[in-house]
Amino acid sequence: MGKANRPYPLSWRIMDAAEAVFAAVWPSRGGRMAPYIMLAPALLLVGLLVIGMIQIGDTSLRVLDRTTFLMSEDWTLANYQKAVSDAFFFKVAWRSLLGAAIVTVVTLMFAFPYAYVMVRTNNAALRKFLLIALFLPFFIGQVVRAYGWLIILGNQGIVNDMLGLVGVEPIRLLFNYPAVLFGLVQYMLPFGVLMLAPALTAIPEEIEAAATSLGANWWRSFIHVILPMAKPGLIGAGLVVMTLSLTDFAMPAILGGGTQDFIANAIYDQFFRTSDQGMGAALALLLVAIGSLLVGVVFTVFGAGTLAMGRSKL
Amino acid sequence: MKKTTKLGMRRRSFLQGTAAFGAATAISGLSVSSLWADAPEKPKEIIIRAWGGSWVDSLKKGVSDPFTEMTGISVRHDLTEDNEIQPKVWAAVAQNRVPPIHINWDTTTNASKSALRGVTEDLSGLSNLANTTELAKPVGVEGYPIVNTYGYVYVLAYRPEAFPDGPPKSWKELLDPKFKGRVAFYNDGIGFHFPAQVAGGGSLDGIPDAMGPAWEFIEKFKAQKPLLGEDPDFTTWFQNGEIDAACTISTNARAAKQNGVNIEWVVPEEGAKFDTDGLWIPKGLPENELYWAKEYINFALTKEAQQVWLDGLGLPGVVPGLTPPADLINDASYPTKESDFANLIRVSAQIQVENESEWFSKFKAIMQS
Numbered sequence: 001m002g003k004a005n006r007p008y009p010l011s012w013r014i015m016d017a018a019e020a021v022f023a024a025v026w027p028s029r030g031g032r033m034a035p036y037i038m039l040a041p042a043l044l045l046v047g048l049l050v051i052g053m054i055q056i057g058d059t060s061l062r063v064l065d066r067t068t069f070l071m072s073e074d075w076t077l078a079n080y081q082k083a084v085s086d087a088f089f090f091k092v093a094w095r096s097l098l099g100a101a102i103v104t105v106v107t108l109m110f111a112f113p114y115a116y117v118m119v120r121t122n123n124a125a126l127r128k129f130l131l132i133a134l135f136l137p138f139f140i141g142q143v144v145r146a147y148g149w150l151i152i153l154g155n156q157g158i159v160n161d162m163l164g165l166v167g168v169e170p171i172r173l174l175f176n177y178p179a180v181l182f183g184l185v186q187y188m189l190p191f192g193v194l195m196l197a198p199a200l201t202a203i204p205e206e207i208e209a210a211a212t213s214l215g216a217n218w219w220r221s222f223i224h225v226i227l228p229m230a231k232p233g234l235i236g237a238g239l240v241v242m243t244l245s246l247t248d249f250a251m252p253a254i255l256g257g258g259t260q261d262f263i264a265n266a267i268y269d270q271f272f273r274t275s276d277q278g279m280g281a282a283l284a285l286l287l288v289a290i291g292s293l294l295v296g297v298v299f300t301v302f303g304a305g306t307l308a309m310g311r312s313k314l
Numbered sequence: 315m316k317k318t319t320k321l322g323m324r325r326r327s328f329l330q331g332t333a334a335f336g337a338a339t340a341i342s343g344l345s346v347s348s349l350w351a352d353a354p355e356k357p358k359e360i361i362i363r364a365w366g367g368s369w370v371d372s373l374k375k376g377v378s379d380p381f382t383e384m385t386g387i388s389v390r391h392d393l394t395e396d397n398e399i400q401p402k403v404w405a406a407v408a409q410n411r412v413p414p415i416h417i418n419w420d421t422t423t424n425a426s427k428s429a430l431r432g433v434t435e436d437l438s439g440l441s442n443l444a445n446t447t448e449l450a451k452p453v454g455v456e457g458y459p460i461v462n463t464y465g466y467v468y469v470l471a472y473r474p475e476a477f478p479d480g481p482p483k484s485w486k487e488l489l490d491p492k493f494k495g496r497v498a499f500y501n502d503g504i505g506f507h508f509p510a511q512v513a514g515g516g517s518l519d520g521i522p523d524a525m526g527p528a529w530e531f532i533e534k535f536k537a538q539k540p541l542l543g544e545d546p547d548f549t550t551w552f553q554n555g556e557i558d559a560a561c562t563i564s565t566n567a568r569a570a571k572q573n574g575v576n577i578e579w580v581v582p583e584e585g586a587k588f589d590t591d592g593l594w595i596p597k598g599l600p601e602n603e604l605y606w607a608k609e610y611i612n613f614a615l616t617k618e619a620q621q622v623w624l625d626g627l628g629l630p631g632v633v634p635g636l637t638p639p640a641d642l643i644n645d646a647s648y649p650t651k652e653s654d655f656a657n658l659i660r661v662s663a664q665i666q667v668e669n670e671s672e673w674f675s676k677f678k679a680i681m682q683s
């Protein structure tokens with residue numbers, strides 16, 4: 001009775017109206033083309049990005065004339081040659097790649113148990129607490145969080161104050177590579193948990209129970225059942241964390257004390273400090289290439305993770 | 315041709331000049347309505363790019379507010395970093411768009427790059443230029459695509475308690491192991507390249523072709539693990555006890571001191587960089603807005619405006635007869651007599667424009683290695 005009288009949902013009415021409009025515009029083959037037309041906005045956005053990349057590519061092939069501060073008319077690979085041969089850029093690229101790898105591994109190590117407890121716990125209060133703790137950082141921007149760490153870890157920060165209570169002299173906790181990685185892990189953790197949680201939710205609890213009933217302790221169940229089944233989530237989370245870390249700007253800039261630049265900081269310097277847009281564009285495209293290459297390698301070796309692009313057709 | 319010099323008589327002459335008050339007096343003596351009777355339509359506001367903190371406060375008090383009072387035109391200060399506004403202005407001019415600002419308050423070196431690129435309006439018609447010293451004229455560019463408005467010094471700022479034996483006399487004192495991790499520079503090394511050349515045993519004539527001594531000296535500082543940042547970082551670091559010394563513009567050190575930070579500054583025996591900032595107008599403004607932007611700069615060159623503006627900054631201006639702030643009399647960062655200039659290093663804007671990027675890259679390469 002109640003169900004029969006329930007009003008037609010608004011969202012359905014909207015979809016009906018959209019379909020009616022669409023049918024009026026494209027009555028004969030509209031139904032078949034609908035998915036592709038719905039893709040149009042996304043394709044448009046990607047297309048704009050591609051146009052931007054083409055322009056960046058064009059800029060990257062021009063060198064700066066320091067007598068006029070205009071870009072050269074002719075194309076040259078000079079910027080790329082400098083980017084791959086300059087020890088400074090190599091150092092920065094290596095630091096970024098190593099940092100991204102470390103941050104990814106550490107973040108996944110922290111994110112996995114967090115996500116597991118969050119999706120498995122029967123305690124509603126605990127689940128709510130973990131959810132709130134997960135989403136709260138999203139309301140605080142990256143720069144603000146980085147400055148928060150300056151306050152907490154500074155020479156006169158809370159940590160050093162506490163160390164002072166037990167007679168330890170203030171120690172420099174900031175402005176070094178570990179500080180940058182620490183800030184990045186803290187920033188990336190929610191992303192990792194968010195990517196892992198759906199994958200862990202998809203693992204039926206009955207399978208864990210079956211493993212246990214067949215004699216596996218929790219550890220063996222974790223290693224042989226949960227971890228392999230969580231692989232898509234781990235790969236998806238790893239890709240997100242790795243690419244975001246690789247391209248990060250704020251944490252190295254703020255927590256690195258100016259001596260721990262990542263590639264994004266070097267790109268900024270070229271665009272804004274030395275006015276060399278050609279060199280900045282070349283570095284930007286190399287960063288895109290490195291990131292894409294890494295993602296490609298991961299896809300090739302491990303599959304596409306939660307993107308499920310590697311799923312075989314039934 | 316001697317390309318670089320420690321400042322001598324030239325600076326003294328600019329400070330001891332006797333030019334008349336000129337337009338400054340005219341502006342104060344005439345009614346505004348008669349002065350600008352034939353002026354084009356006033357815009358509702360003009361936008362000045364500025365540095366924040368005490369910099370913009372001083373500009374507002376000394377120039378912007380009086381200008382608004384006289385003309386009725388509001389002045390909005392855009393605090394976008396000078397390095398970040400530059401490509402935006404360049405792009406706007408290249409695309410024949412109206413630029414995002416009316417006036418850029420800029421370093422002379424950065425402004426000269428814009429002038430060389432051809433995106434600056436000619437300011438040589440400003441009436442108050444007649445009353446300025448030679449410091450107002452940019453070097454290495456034709457005419458007045460920029461008007462320098464004051465000079466400043468990259469001093470050695472320090473916490474007195476970290477130097478119990480008295481103020482540091484040399485940049486080399488900062489190489490003492492006790493200052494490891496407790497010295498700060500600008501993250502591109504600006505202000506330190508030239509003193510490092512001297513402290514490293516080189517000569518100023520070696521700039522820009524033989525700067526090996528500078529880089530070797532900076533390499534030594536790399537081992538000291540210095541912090542690298544921008545103006546606000548220095549203030550924060552001094553306040554939080556993170557650093558004991560920094561190479562920074564005297565204005566920042568003075569502002570920190572006025573805010574209660576225990577900080578002093580010196581010009582070490584190897585010298586300190588002296589440079590200039592200025593004002594310029596990007597091409598592409600509507601005619602009436604261009605006119606009033608020029609009037610703003612013209613007003614900034616009056617003695618009245620310079621006195622208040624530069625009192626706030628604690629810097630020597632380009633109009634003769636300014637009175638130094640009481641706290642900066644006989645201060646090395648506010649040169650007023652020949653002996654003050656003897657230890658200040660000034661390299662022509664042309665050389666800086668052509669080589670600054672390389673110096674920045676080299677400094678960063680050393681510090682990031």
